[in-house]
Every structure is written in structure tokens, then in C-alpha cells.
Amino acid sequence: MFKPNYLKLHKSGELDKIIVKLYEILESCELCPRRCRTNRLNDKKGFCRSGKELSISSYGPHFGEEPEITGGNGSGTIFLTNCNLLCIYCQNYEISHLGLGKEVSLDEAAEMMLNLQGRGCPYGCVDVCSSSILRG
Ligand code: SF4
Numbered sequence: 001m002f003k004p005n006y007l008k009l010h011k012s013g014e015l016d017k018i019i020v021k022l023y024e025i026l027e028s029c030e031l032c033p034r035r036c037r038t039n040r041l042n043d044k045k046g047f048c049r050s051g052k053e054l055s056i057s058s059y060g061p062h063f064g065e066e067p068e069i070t071g072g073n074g075s076g077t078i079f080l081t082n083c084n085l086l087c088i089y090c091q092n093y094e095i096s097h098l099g100l101g102k103e104v105s106l107d108e109a110a111e112m113m114l115n116l117q118g119r120g121c122p123y124g125c126v127d128v129c130s131s132s133i134l135r136g
Contacts, residue, residue: 004117026052032084048084049099055081057092057101059112061121076121078112079128092128 009015025031026040036046043051061074069075079092081101094100104112 034084046084047086048082050082050084053103054106054109055099055101055103056109056112057081057095059116061116061119071121073120076113076116076119077128078109078116095128 006015009018022031023041028037029035029040029046030037032048034047036048038044038046040046040050040052043053045051057079059076059078061070062077063070063074065075079095079101081095081099083090083092083096086097090096
């Protein structure tokens with residue numbers, strides 16, 4: 001039976017260490033190659049316009065990928081707001097450039113992930129525009 005890796009990390013105590021390390025990075029953000037050194041814990045925003053809080057545009061099963069990825073239930077997809085790339089031809093322009101979405105708590109985000117997992121979406125969650133976002 002499939003067991004998510006985070007359960008193993010949680011049990012070993014490794015997950016707590018990773019969370020501490022990631023929050024340290026946010027104090028002078030170098031989470032992506034832009035290396036803005038913005039203090040996101042003070043809710044200052046760097047190039048990606050992401051601050052301290054997590055913002056999500058939508059989530060759900062996604063069927064727009066190859067069948068090997070989506071399976072019968074769709075891939076579990078979370079559209080995170082903002083992006084550190086800001087490609088001019090981005091197909092998710094309103095989300096990545098204009099910041100369409102709403103701030104959610106970590107508990108709410110966890111609920112979304114567990115909801116997708118419970119719906120049988122393969123490969124856990126596929127986050128869109130995730131490189132500038134901390135995932136605890
Ligand atoms: S994640 Fe955002 S704030 Fe951090 S370095 Fe990249 S663009 Fe800058």
C-alpha cells in the first residue's frame with residue numbers, strides 16, 4: 001500500500017528540521033535562483049510577490065496531462081498564486097502575474113492535499129508555480 005514520504009519524515013523528526021530550515025531561508029529569501037534576500041517572514045515581497053502567507057488560486061483533479069500521469073482520477077493539482085519566473089506567454093497569467101487567488105492557512109492547504117489524496121489522485125499533489133512557495 002502506498003505511504004506518503006512525509007509520514008516517514010514526520011516519524012523520524014526530519015520533517016521538523018526541514019521546516020525550521022525553510023523558515024530560516026525565508027528571513028533572507030534564497031528559495032529560488034533569483035536570491036532576492038527579502039525578509040518574507042516580515043511579509044516583505046521579492047520578485048515573485050510572495051510573502052509569508054500561502055496563496056492558492058484553485059485545486060482539484062486535473063485531466064490535462066498524459067494518462068500515465070492523470071490515471072483514472074486525474075492528477076492532484078494545486079494552483080499556487082504568484083510565480084518567480086513570470087514568463088510572458090504563461091498560460092496561467094491571471095494566477096502567476098496578476099496574483100489571482102486567496103491566502104489560506106497551512107491547515108487549509110493540508111486539507112486540500114488530503115482531499116486530493118482521498119479522491120485517489122495519483123502522485124500526491126502537483127503544485128503549479130511552486131518554486132517560490134514553502135511547503136511545510
Ligand atoms: S522565492 Fe521569491 S522572494 Fe525568494 S528569492 Fe525567489 S523570487 Fe525572491
